[in-house]
Amino acid sequence: MKQIKKKPSRRDFLKTTGAAFGVPFIITSAALGNAERPAASDRIVMGGIGIGNMGRGDQGAFLGRRDVQYVALSDVREDVRNKSKANVDGRYRNADCQTYTDFRELLARPDLDAVHIATPDHWHAIMVIEACRNGKDVYCQKPETLTLREGPLMIAAARRYGRVVSGGSQRVLGDYRKYVDPAWAGEFGTIKSINVNVGPLPQLCNLPQEDMGEKIDWDLWLGPAPWAPYNSKRCSGSFSINGSSWRSFSDYSGGGMTDWGAHHFGGATFICDVRDLQPEEVTYFDDKDGKYLAYRYPNGLTIYHNRPHTGNLQIEGTPGEKLPAKPVPVYKGDGEIYGDFIHCVKTRETPFRDIESAVNTAVLAHLGNIAYQLKRSLKWDAARQEFIGDAEANRLTDRARREPWQL
Amino acid sequence: MLDTAFEALKKFDWGSDLGALAPIEDAVTAAHGKPEARHEVETRLVTALQGELSRDAREYVCRKLAIVGTAACVPGLAPLLVNPESSHMSRFALEQIPAPEAAQALRDALSRASGTVKIGIISSLGARRDAASVPPLGELLQDGDAAIARAAALALGAIGSADSAAVLQRSLQAAGGSPAPIVDALLHCAETLMAANKLTEATAIYQAFAQDNQPRLVRLAANRGLLACASKQA
Numbered sequence: 001m002k003q004i005k006k007k008p009s010r011r012d013f014l015k016t017t018g019a020a021f022g023v024p025f026i027i028t029s030a031a032l033g034n035a036e037r038p039a040a041s042d043r044i045v046m047g048g049i050g051i052g053n054m055g056r057g058d059q060g061a062f063l064g065r066r067d068v069q070y071v072a073l074s075d076v077r078e079d080v081r082n083k084s085k086a087n088v089d090g091r092y093r094n095a096d097c098q099t100y101t102d103f104r105e106l107l108a109r110p111d112l113d114a115v116h117i118a119t120p121d122h123w124h125a126i127m128v129i130e131a132c133r134n135g136k137d138v139y140c141q142k143p144e145t146l147t148l149r150e151g152p153l154m155i156a157a158a159r160r161y162g163r164v165v166s167g168g169s170q171r172v173l174g175d176y177r178k179y180v181d182p183a184w185a186g187e188f189g190t191i192k193s194i195n196v197n198v199g200p201l202p203q204l205c206n207l208p209q210e211d212m213g214e215k216i217d218w219d220l221w222l223g224p225a226p227w228a229p230y231n232s233k234r235c236s237g238s239f240s241i242n243g244s245s246w247r248s249f250s251d252y253s254g255g256g257m258t259d260w261g262a263h264h265f266g267g268a269t270f271i272c273d274v275r276d277l278q279p280e281e282v283t284y285f286d287d288k289d290g291k292y293l294a295y296r297y298p299n300g301l302t303i304y305h306n307r308p309h310t311g312n313l314q315i316e317g318t319p320g321e322k323l324p325a326k327p328v329p330v331y332k333g334d335g336e337i338y339g340d341f342i343h344c345v346k347t348r349e350t351p352f353r354d355i356e357s358a359v360n361t362a363v364l365a366h367l368g369n370i371a372y373q374l375k376r377s378l379k380w381d382a383a384r385q386e387f388i389g390d391a392e393a394n395r396l397t398d399r400a401r402r403e404p405w406q407l
Numbered sequence: 408m409l410d411t412a413f414e415a416l417k418k419f420d421w422g423s424d425l426g427a428l429a430p431i432e433d434a435v436t437a438a439h440g441k442p443e444a445r446h447e448v449e450t451r452l453v454t455a456l457q458g459e460l461s462r463d464a465r466e467y468v469c470r471k472l473a474i475v476g477t478a479a480c481v482p483g484l485a486p487l488l489v490n491p492e493s494s495h496m497s498r499f500a501l502e503q504i505p506a507p508e509a510a511q512a513l514r515d516a517l518s519r520a521s522g523t524v525k526i527g528i529i530s531s532l533g534a535r536r537d538a539a540s541v542p543p544l545g546e547l548l549q550d551g552d553a554a555i556a557r558a559a560a561l562a563l564g565a566i567g568s569a570d571s572a573a574v575l576q577r578s579l580q581a582a583g584g585s586p587a588p589i590v591d592a593l594l595h596c597a598e599t600l601m602a603a604n605k606l607t608e609a610t611a612i613y614q615a616f617a618q619d620n621q622p623r624l625v626r627l628a629a630n631r632g633l634l635a636c637a638s639k640q641a
Contacts, residue, residue: 207422375436403526404526
């Protein structure tokens with residue numbers, strides 16, 4: 001945040017340069033701010049990485065804030081860069097927004113306070129960690145991780161550099177209050193279990209080569225993922241999880257398990273107040289009713305996945321028991337999850353969707369994907385971040401990244 | 408079924424039906440806890456790898472060897488490490504195979520590789536937290552290619568041992584400045600050392616970066632680390 005830095009403010013800069021060059025000392029009202037808008041020196045200077053689809057929405061949310069100055073964006077698609085720049089410049093009625101194909105150039109800018117990231121999931125960890133190294137606060141779309149190993153490294157980088165890093169599910173608080181409020185009011189008594197219905201699992205992508213019908217830096221889109229030929233479905237950012245977007249494919253995403261799972265599992269852990277925990281066991285069932293999972297928590301809670309004949313977020317409480325009410329955590333600042341993030345950038349408070357709870361949610365989805373892939377139950381040591389007694393499962397906690405990308 | 412799948416693998420390429428390979432996937436999963444079955448499927452995968460395969464099929468084999476591969480498959484994977492087209496997927500398997508032979512293959516390839524391929528191998532050694540890699544990675548901190556030196560620093564940070572920290576500290580002194588990758592790697596080492604209750608070593612790293620001549624971001628990180636060490640000691 002610029003106002004807490006010792007270096008000269010923009011106003012100081014304008015004063016000194018104006019004097020040095022002997023030009024009339026003119027500062028526009030837009031720079032000075034007014035009752036409607038903070039002065040430029042008091043705005044959070046932001047950039048965005050991955051501006052298609054969700055990134056476009058995130059950009060709009062930040063761009064609409066009076067306390068944000070949006071100055072830079074990065075995307076591997078030329079048309080996205082051009083349209084997004086036009087959007088930003090149109091908002092500010094200037095031509096100042098800088099565009100980059102390579103996110104590293106954007107992150108190297110010393111004037112940025114914060115970035116939002118909405119690339120495919122296989123990029124999140126690398127970008128979040130690199131942003132922290134460069135002293136940026138980060139709003140990262142969900143699901144925040146692609147592998148189990150990434151989460152602790154992202155948390156470590158955020159804590160190392162004292163960065164505010166928020167995950168991106170707006171639904172965890174926004175959609176599930178009808179369950180959260182009675183749960184935190186103690187009305188269900190001790191919650192024994194909750195069920196999450198979400199899917200499908202990610203699949204390997206074997207789509208054939210297509211002619212590149214767009215201007216895209218393909219090598220940079222693939223990044224740390226295995227090389228594969230261009231195919232429009234492979235890199236489509238649509239919200240489909242049925243094989244026609246990157247969200248479906250295991251090299252770039254955890255499939256529906258992580259994509260919608262970030263919302264539903266996030267909601268379940270919020271309802272049950274286990275956002276700070278990870279399960280210790282995942283039991284795999286494959287019976288006449290189909291395949292499903294039961295995650296067991298250290299506090300005795302069970303979160304089911306796709307339990308037969310059970311609705312999404314269906315809660316099994318303790319009839320007749322009423323627990324003391326607890327205050328429900330909510331967003332700080334104004335403007336939902338985006339406002340919560342900006343507020344925390346200014347105050348250095350912990351955001352509602354802090355990276356640690358976001359990672360814990362993603363862990364559920366990853367453990368589930370691995371249990372389904374291996375078709376067996378697993379024991380998870382959350383402290384050591386490894387499976388107990390299953391060397392093969394431990395091989396699936398991470399994957400080699402394509403050179404030159406490294407965590 | 409499995410025979411048919413391995414036949415299909417020979418003609419497998421982008422756009423082929425993945426379902427034809429499902430029996431291989433099933434065999435890999437079913438081999439859990441069954442050494443003979445595991446040996447059989449690994450042997451068949453290695454045999455396939457040594458034949459004429461498309462890039463896509465070869466990658467499929469490496470994905471499966473990442474799960475069931477042992478020291479036995481390392482000789483089949485190692486030659487692929489220095490080829491830019493196959494290096495990544497060879498590492499995809501080798502990075503996950505716990506056998507020391509896999510780490511040795513990666514270390515051996517360091518001297519034969521260059522450019523981004525070398526960076527990839529460095530990153531895999533770091534991900535494995537391979538203690539024996541500390542000396543060669545330490546030498547690479549002085550590499551003329553800044554990207555290779557950066558990769559080596561980050562890998563040493565991931566290894567996070569007292570030895571890797573010592574190598575990084577020596578390099579920092581020799582550099583006469585504070586190159587960001589080495590600083591980041593040392594802070595990473597300090598966190599790992601602190602978690603392992605090696606508080607003296609961790610504190611020494613943090614103290615060096617808590618000085619006024621360090622960038623603000625680094626100084627704050629070091630002071631946070633010092634506080635964490637102190638509270639752990641209390």
